[in-house]
Amino acid sequence: MTSEGLTIDAIENRADAIVAAPDSELAPNAKALAAELLSMSEVIVETWLEAKGQAPTQDKHEGFRLIALHRQAAKGNPSFNACRETCREAVYHHNLILHDPAAGDIARTIRVGAMVVRHLALFIGGKLQADGLGEFCCSSRPIRQADAIKPETAGAMEA
Secondary structure (H helix, E strand, O other): OOOOOOOHHHHHHHHHHHHHOOHHHHHHHHHHHHHHHHHHHHHHHHHHHHHOOOOOOOOOEOOEHHHHHHHHHHOOOHHHHHHHHHHHHHHHHHHHHHHOOOOOOHHHHHHHHHHHHHHHHHHHHHHHHOOOOOOOOOOOHHHHHHHHOOHHHHHHHHO
16 A cells, blocks of 8 residues: 555554554565555655645655654644654654564564554644644543534533
């Protein structure tokens, strides 16, 4: 699967599919999955930048475009720093998979990498819904509160 043209929702779904896939499907495709997970992470941050009217950089920082994209996105937006470690974790899992793609526990490593990508998608997807979201990573309180107020109870609260 290519990451080109993916939405954050599609990335969440793909990450879930990777997590649910059997070892026999993941292990033989370790190198390709490592590349896909890193690419999906880049698409997530690119989506944020494009939503903010910025052209995503093609530069690399510390050898990775994802880290350069995060640096670009964090400029002038301190709350975006909350996902710095998640971006670094995505790079770490990419490198861990490529270090020994034949490792006995490679399927587990791939799954954890997919969970990291999903976490990044949830964080940035949440920030796109509620720009103030993310003073702390995973701080989804504004979204949870909006979900908690149902239309039928909203009218009762006003009365």
